[in-house]
Amino acid sequence: MSEENTPATPRIGHPVFARFYTRVSQVMERRGMAEHRQRLLAGLAGRVIEVGAGNGLNFAHYPATVARVVAIEPEPRLRAIARHAAKAAPVPVDVTAGLAERLPAADESFDAAVVSLVLCSLPDPGAALKEMLRVLKPGGQLRFLEHVRADTPGLVRWQRLLDTTVWPYLAGGCHTGRDSAAAIRESGFTIDRLERFLLPDARTPVSFHIRGTASRPPRDH
Template identity: 60%
Template sequence: MRSKSRPLFARVYPMMARSMEAGGMGDRRSTLLAGLRGRVLEVGAGDGANFAHYPATVERVLAIEPEPHLRVLANASVARAPVSVEIRAGTAELLPATDASVDAVVFAMVLCSVPDQQTALAEAVRVLRPGGEIRFLEHVRADTPGLARVQAVLDATVWPHLVGGCHTGRDTLGALERAELRVERLERFLFPEAHTPVSFYVLGSAVRGGAA
């Protein structure tokens, strides 16, 4: 399935993204993408919020987005990108790219919403060239048992239906390890800077090779 229509979420998400950018998420996106080179595949590009933050050292970005309305908005965002961006329909579980064809794969607030993290990460590994890296910016499981329980309730009930399949409490770092990826850089932060069920984020990079 190359397209996945979520019309309500697709219209609400850009407003959420603009609010997050104004609150400082744009700086996090710049940190996420800093130093990238060569060919990049971005999974779940949304409305193209990352595009303006790619460094000029990137040769080309292939941006994958399953939601039709968000692809339209992403196309409009291409003009703000300092690099060449091509947008295609597709899903994380079946990337439209050949084996070992990109230098980096980018996930930004996507691994929380994919149906199967391990399948998505296996696809990312498949398309990476030897020595390539995965960059990730994701919200994850809370660091307190109480908030983690709240996340579990939200994820089992209303949250995924309201926010495009998003899950607040996934163990994304564990998923990276299970995919035999070694996290080389990791930053944990709260956004917003308060202990809420949706505030726990990680930002970093990983390469093939398993746990350190």
């Protein structure tokens, strides 16, 4: 689906963040994020919707068992970079405009959904997760890779300070201290696997991450 066919999608522009993220994300890839992306996507198959594709760094890691990826990205500069990355992907990738809270997809039309470093920046992550639940087939998977709330009261206080002052303005709406695992459960998914790790390997307000798999319950659940 092209942008021309989605006139209701508002233009979401974060030009400064888009340039900043493009540079910083490459550093993160070299410091270990690329390996986590590979683990995130291993074993996927069928039709996949990636919500918040950013500059397309996941695309190179999709396994050949994936039939097609529909990648949603609202930020125009990141979307342009993602379209370039899609040309080199090992599987077909369609990059399109859209909002996580109103996915341009039919009910139960995908085998899996992917979010990576996205839930932290959405105005309403619960609404977005319910949309992913809607477009997944019963039993379909959600693969998630997110930075999350710290595990000590002192660092949580630092996260709250950042999240209520400058960080969301500098980082495209990002919040450092969200409990994304809880949001995934509360939206109706069942978490099947959850791993926690630090990246970078130091205890800072932005180091705490999770990676895992959740599933949409079957119809008779």
